[in-house]
Amino acid sequence: MSTWTKPVVVGYEASPESQFALQWAVQVAQRRGVPLVVVHASGAEPSTAELARPGVLKMYHARAQQIADEGAQRARDLGAVEVTAVGLPGGAAAALVEQSANASLLVLGHRTRGVLTQAIMGSVALAVVTHAACPVAVVRSAPAPLPSIEHPIVVGIDSSEHSMRALDEAAFLAADTRSLLRIVTAWERPVQDAWSAYQNVREAQRKKSQDQPRREEDDTWSAYQRVREEIGGEREVVTYETLVAEISQQAASTVAEAAARVQARYPDLKIETVIREGSAAQSIVNAAAGASLIVVGARGRSAMQALLLGSVSRKVMNQAECAVYVIR
Incomplete structure (x- = not known):
């Protein structure tokens, strides 16, 4: 039985990606049996000269609330879920991060059109993923079905601490939804x-x-x-082939230890393990064919980590067809 109590929060605007995020958020809120909060922020910073003029800030706030209300109504049309609309006059990233303090999950759409946007993650998505107080789900295309045996949860791991946190969260989600957990690790030959x-x-x-x-x-x-x-x-x-064999064996040991860690906590959970030679991000994305969700770990809140996020997590978010669930 699910133990969720806090609401799902979704950032809403007029973009197709935002519509997909709303649709997915409604489905998750329904499954968890929690309310949905639809948030829209005007993007106008209170310190700007324009907002100092009488009535301008109130106008921005009213417009933000109107868009949030439109999103909330769309959410109600999509499914039977309790919905609240929150319109705010400030920046989108700050508004969503603030809302995350009382959320079980924050959902947002992510635009990845063109080479530049694929190389550099959008500033709002980057800020939210880096600083949110709860897990963040990034949706960039029509959402896949929710987790099940047929549509597994995929988690990419290595031996790092943030990778293990992602593994634990993915295992919890898989157990909660009675779905299949697919654990993926990758290794590359040294040049x-x-x-x-x-x-x-x-x-x-x-x-x-x-x-x-x-x-x-x-x-x-x-x-x-x-x-x-x-x-x-x-x-x-001794030889280059010895080195390659050792790196490959290390990957096999990593995924075996991860599977044992999960099985010890959730004995009845169905698990698959995948070991691929190649880049980590592409291996995770390829292993997620038919999946409902990919879980990845972000590194933390420092200035450098906020800037970089983690190249693997960023690439997965830019390439995955299903939702990507980011935890720290």
Whole structure:
């Protein structure tokens, strides 16, 4: 039985992506048995000179409330769910982040048209995903069916802490919806030239142990550092094939440990594991064919993390056909 109590909040505007987000949010609120809050913010900042004029701020607020009311009515037409409309005169990101404090989930549409918008996530979506107090679901196309055995929840993992938090949340959601959980991990072969550079630099260091390390911006030194991290530190590597086998085996161990972690908490949950060679983001997206939801982890709230979010999470949000559920 579901234990949800807090409402689902959805950001609403006139874009197709926003309509998709509203539709998906209605379905989730219905399944969880919680109210839906439809939020629209005018985007006008109170500090601007225009808003200092008498009556202008009130006008923006009224317009925002009107759009929120329109979204709320559309939500009611989509399904039997308790709906509240909230119109605010300020910035959209700040309004949604504020609303997230009392929400179980925040849903928003994400536009990804053109090369630039695919490379750089929209400022509102980025700010909300980074700073929201609850999980955020990003919807950019017509929503897939809600989670079930036929339409699994997919989670991409590695061995990081934020990845494990995503795994735990995905497992909870799968158990709550009695759906299939698909755990995905990916691994990539080191560039063979980089591996050769690693061996060369290592040999050079042996011969010139008193020399200072190369500068970090030196391509050969950087390649050495990258491969050294991949093989777990300073040690002998017999062949390139040995290195590849070890990285592949590490991926297999990671996904096996993740499956065991989930099974210990949810013994009856159905689990699939997927190990793919290739980029993490593309592997997750490819493994999500027919899925209802992809769960990914974001790294945190620091300034650098807010700027970068995490390249894998960002790429998945820009490419996935189903909703992407971001947690920290």
